Amino acid sequence: MCGIAGLIYRDGARNIGGEMTAMLQALKHRGPDSTGFAIYGEPGPSEYIMRFKVAEQEDLGRGTRIRRAIAERKAAVDGLLDELGVTVLNQDGPTEYASRYRIAYDGDMKDLADQMEEIEGTEILSIGNALELVKDLGDAADVSGAYDLGGFRGTHGIGHTRMATESDVDIRSAHPYWAYPYNDIAVVHNGQITNYWLMRRQLERSGQRFVSDCDSELLAVYTAVNLEKGMTLEDSLQRSIHEIDGVFTYLITTRNELGMAKDTMAAKPMVLYEADDMVALASEEVAIRAIIPHEIDTTDPYDEEVRVWQA
Amino acid sequence: MAGVSDSVSAQMGMHTEPLTGRDIKTKFTLRNEGGFAYHFARDVDFNRRAEIDCADLEPSEINRKIRELMDSGHGSIVLRNPGAKHSLIVGILNRMNFIVEGSLGYFGCGLLDGPNVRISGRVGWSFGENMMAGVCVIEKNAGSTFGAALRGGDLVCKGSVGSRTGIDQKGGTIIVGGDTGAFSGFMMQRGRIVVCGNAGKNLGDSMYDGTIYVGGEIQDLGVDAVPAELTDLDRAWLARKLTMYELLPEKGVDHFTKIVAGKQLWSYDNLEPTERKLVL
Numbered sequence: 001m002c003g004i005a006g007l008i009y010r011d012g013a014r015n016i017g018g019e020m021t022a023m024l025q026a027l028k029h030r031g032p033d034s035t036g037f038a039i040y041g042e043p044g045p046s047e048y049i050m051r052f053k054v055a056e057q058e059d060l061g062r063g064t065r066i067r068r069a070i071a072e073r074k075a076a077v078d079g080l081l082d083e084l085g086v087t088v089l090n091q092d093g094p095t096e097y098a099s100r101y102r103i104a105y106d107g108d109m110k111d112l113a114d115q116m117e118e119i120e121g122t123e124i125l126s127i128g129n130a131l132e133l134v135k136d137l138g139d140a141a142d143v144s145g146a147y148d149l150g151g152f153r154g155t156h157g158i159g160h161t162r163m164a165t166e167s168d169v170d171i172r173s174a175h176p177y178w179a180y181p182y183n184d185i186a187v188v189h190n191g192q193i194t195n196y197w198l199m200r201r202q203l204e205r206s207g208q209r210f211v212s213d214c215d216s217e218l219l220a221v222y223t224a225v226n227l228e229k230g231m232t233l234e235d236s237l238q239r240s241i242h243e244i245d246g247v248f249t250y251l252i253t254t255r256n257e258l259g260m261a262k263d264t265m266a267a268k269p270m271v272l273y274e275a276d277d278m279v280a281l282a283s284e285e286v287a288i289r290a291i292i293p294h295e296i297d298t299t300d301p302y303d304e305e306v307r308v309w310q311a
Numbered sequence: 312m313a314g315v316s317d318s319v320s321a322q323m324g325m326h327t328e329p330l331t332g333r334d335i336k337t338k339f340t341l342r343n344e345g346g347f348a349y350h351f352a353r354d355v356d357f358n359r360r361a362e363i364d365c366a367d368l369e370p371s372e373i374n375r376k377i378r379e380l381m382d383s384g385h386g387s388i389v390l391r392n393p394g395a396k397h398s399l400i401v402g403i404l405n406r407m408n409f410i411v412e413g414s415l416g417y418f419g420c421g422l423l424d425g426p427n428v429r430i431s432g433r434v435g436w437s438f439g440e441n442m443m444a445g446v447c448v449i450e451k452n453a454g455s456t457f458g459a460a461l462r463g464g465d466l467v468c469k470g471s472v473g474s475r476t477g478i479d480q481k482g483g484t485i486i487v488g489g490d491t492g493a494f495s496g497f498m499m500q501r502g503r504i505v506v507c508g509n510a511g512k513n514l515g516d517s518m519y520d521g522t523i524y525v526g527g528e529i530q531d532l533g534v535d536a537v538p539a540e541l542t543d544l545d546r547a548w549l550a551r552k553l554t555m556y557e558l559l560p561e562k563g564v565d566h567f568t569k570i571v572a573g574k575q576l577w578s579y580d581n582l583e584p585t586e587r588k589l590v591l
Contacts, residue, residue, distance in 0.1 A: 286416050288395075298414075300474075
C-alpha cells in the first residue's frame with residue numbers, strides 16, 4: 001500500500017524534519033517496514049551534503065565481523081575522498097552503518113559517486129547542495145530519532161512509509177530514491193509501474209545507472225534525465241503520465257520545487273491542502289492533520305493532474 | 312402493492328427489468344412497518360444527545376463509545392475533533408442522528424442502515440460504502456469511490472468528489488454539489504447519481520442500469536453509457552431533491568444531461584455458460 005507525504009513552505013525555512021516526522025508517523029499503518037525522508041535544508045555556498053551507508057541494518061546481527069568490515073569500508077571511503085581531493089568539512093555518523101559528510105569538491109560528482117560505490121557494501125543515498133536523504137527500517141519516529149531529524153530546518157521535503165511488496169525489507173529498497181548521480185532530485189511513489197523494465201532498459205542504454213530493482217527509482221532517474229535535457233519539472237511530470245504505464249501517484253523534489261503527478265486512472269490516493277504560506281500533500285488527510293490540527297479545506301487531485309510548487 | 316415495473320421509478324427509466332429473487336423487499340414491506348427495524352436494533356430516544364471528543368481516541372474506541380451510547384438510549388450523538396480519522400460511524404443498523412463537527416478519513420459511514428448523518432468537514436475515500444438506508448450530508452469535499460456499492464438512502468456531498476463515484480452502485484441516490492472525477496458510475500447497476508458540476512472521463516463506464524444526471528460538462532462517456540431525454544418527471548425529481556439539500560442551481564434543472572445504460576453489454580451477459588463457452 002505505502003504512504004507518501006510532501007510539504008513545502010513558500011516563505012522560508014521551518015522545522016521540516018519535525019513536521020515530516022509527524023506526517024509520516026500518521027501514515028505508519030500504510031507501511032511499517034521502512035521510512036524515508038528527503039528533506040531540503042539551507043544550502044551553503046559550493047558545499048555538498050553526501051549521505052551514504054556502508055552496510056544494511058540487518059547486517060549488524062552478524063556479530064563482530066561486520067563491525068570490522070564497517071570500519072574498513074569507512075576508512076576506504078575516507079581514503080578515496082582524500083585521494084580525489086575532496087575536502088570533508090564535517091562528518092556525522094548517526095548510525096554505525098550510515099554517515100553524513102559535508103564536503104567541498106569541484107570535480108566530477110558522477111566519477112566520485114561511481115568510485116565510492118565500488119567500495120564493498122557502500123551505497124550513496126544522496127548528494128546535493130540542499131538535499132539530505134535518510135531512510136532506514138522502522139517507523140518515522142524510529143528513523144527520525146536515530147538520525148536526529150526532529151529539529152531539521154528546511155524549506156521542503158517528501159517522505160515515504162513502505163509496505164514491502166516486490167522487493168526486500170532493507171535500506172536499498174526503501175524510499176525515497178535519489179536520482180543517481182544528479183544533485184538534489186528525489187522521489188517517493190505509491191503504486192506500480194508496469195513498463196518498468198522497458199523504460200529502465202531504455203535509460204540504461206543511454207548511460208543511466210540504477211542502484212535498485214524498485215520501480216520507484218525509475219521515476220527519479222526519468223525526471224533527472226528530462227530536467228538535464230532542459231525540460232521543466234511540470235513538463236516532465238506531464239510527459240510521465242503518458243509514457244509510464246501503471247497506477248501511480250508520485251511526489252518529486254528538486255532544490256526548490258515540489259511536484260506531484262497522478263496516473264490516468266487516479267487509482268492511488270492523494271489529499272492536497274494549499275495555503276498562502278505552505279502546501280501539504282499526503283496519501284491520507286490524517287497525515288496533514290498531524291501538523292495542522294484545526295479544520296481545513298482539502299481536495300483530491302484528479303486523474304492526470306500535475307502540480308508544481310516553488311519553495 | 313404495485314409491482315416494481317409499474318412504479319414511478321420504472322417509468323422514469325430507473326430500471327426496466329423486473330426484480331426477481333431474494334431482495335430487500337422480501338424482508339421489509341410497507342405492509343409490515345415493524346420490518347423496517349432489525350430485531351436487535353436499540354430503542355433510542357432522538358432527544359437524548361451525547362458528545363464524544365475524538366481528539367485522543369483511536370477509531371475503535373470511538374466506535375465502541377458510539378455503541379455504548381446507543382445501548383444507553385442516546386439517539387443523537389455529536390463527534391467533536393474527529394481529525395480525519397478512519398472508519399468512524401460504521402455498521403450502524405439503527406435510526407440515529409449523528410453530527411460530525413469536522414472531517415472524517417477513509418471508509419467513514421460504511422455499512423449504514425438507517426442513520427441520519429451531518430458532517431461539517433470533508434470525508435476521505437470510500438465514504439458511505441454499502442450504505443443501505445439513511446441520509447449522509449457532507450458540507451465540504453469527498454475523496455474517491457464515494458458511495459461505492461451504495462444500496463439505498465441519500466448520500467450528499469455539497470463540494471466536489473474524487474474519482475469512481477458510485478462505482479458498483481446498486482440503489483439509492485448520490486448527489487454532488489460540485490464536480491466528480493473519472494469513471495463515476497462505473498459498473499453502476501441501479502440508483503441515481505446527480506452531479507451539479509462537471510464529470511470526468513469515462514462517465515458511466517459499463518453501467519448496467521440506473522441514471523446519471525450532470526449539470527455541467529461531461530469530459531466523455533464510458534462504454535455503453537448513452538444520453539437520454541430529460542423528461543418532466545426527471546425535472547420534477549431533480550428539483551425536489553436538489554431543493555431538499557439546498558443545491559438547486561439558480562437556473563433550475565433544465566440544463567442537466569441525463570445518462571443511462573445503452574445495454575449493449577447485456578447481450579453477452581445474458582448468455583448461458585454453455586453459450587458463453589461457444590463464444591469464447
